[in-house]
Amino acid sequence: MAQLSWAAPSAQALLAASDAVRNPDQSFGLINNLIEYRDGKQIDSSTLAVYARADRKTGQFRNLIRFVAPQRDAGKLLLKNGNDLWFFDPSSKASVRITPQQRLLGQAANGDVMTVNLAGDYDASIGAEEEIQDGERQKRASYRLDLTAKNNEVTYHRIEYWLDRNNSRPIKAKFYSNSDRLLKTAYYRHFQTSLGQERPTETVIIDGLDPKWITVMRLSDWAYREVPESWFQRDYLPRFNPEQAQ
Known part of the structure; x- marks a missing residue:
């Protein structure tokens, strides 16, 4: 572990800068393709349309997520407004409160597919300056941030989060439960310019117990x-018209 330099910036400022890399600064939409693998074989997939808008008071994003594929899930909705998270099934016309920790597909929990500014939900401290291998097997000089949840409503109790020292890009994260069990490890990669910023377009999520159980999230069609x-x-969920979202 390298000693921290005297010129190290504040951890919360680094975290906010990383949020700006991942998330645009105004309302937007994108497509999130989730693919689940076991032992190298694809076993499931899902396509989501994500619509996100920041709350003016808190700066945190609110999300509406529409299931596009597979056909059995088409039209289902996820709504995140503040700390409230709802699942809506058009076949029953019922909305049910759920938690961000519940799994959506493979290693991806409900909270993982939401647009989130981590600086709003976590207190950060700089744990170390380290050289690590990124998701494309390149060596990167990084800050390791130790993130602690500000409340019990967020997806993860604790996160270890590595950022590129040169540009605050997220490189890697480890997510922990309330009992401090490693739930999953994520690598952020394939940075491409989207809405004026180079952003990670792929996240590889590896199960904390079984490294052969992997979920890949691919983001595209940013607008x-x-x-x-x-x-x-x-109350609006039963009236939501997918044609409005095209």
């Missing part, structure tokens, strides 16, 4: 867009 306030109201 600035108006996301109506009505979309974030639970």
Whole structure:
């Protein structure tokens, strides 16, 4: 472990800078393709349309997520407004409160597919300056941030989060449960320019117990867009029209 330099920036500022790498600064939409692998073989997949808009008061993103594929899930919705998370099934017209920790597909939990500014949910400290291998097997000089949840509503109790020292890009993260069990490890890679910033377009998530159980999240079709306030109201979910979102 390298000694921290006197010129090391504040951990919270680094975390906020990393949030800006991952997330645009205004409302937007994208497509999230999830692919689950076991022992190197694809066993499941899902396609989600994500619509995100930051709350003016808190700076935290609110999300509406529409299931696009497979056909059995098409039209289902996830809504995150503040700390409230709801799942809506159009076949039953019922919305059910869920937790961000519940699994959506493979290693991806509900909270993993949401647009989140980590600096709003976690207190950060700089644990070390380290050279690590990134998701494309390149050596990177990094800061390791130790993140502690500000409340019990967030997806993970504790996160170890490695950022590139040169540009605050996320490199790697380890996510822990309340009992301090390693749940998963994630690598952020394939940076491409989207909405004015080079952002990670692929996240590889590896199970904490079984390294052969892997979920890949691929982000595409980034676009600035108006996301109506009505979309974030639970009562509106039964009236949501996918054609409005095209």
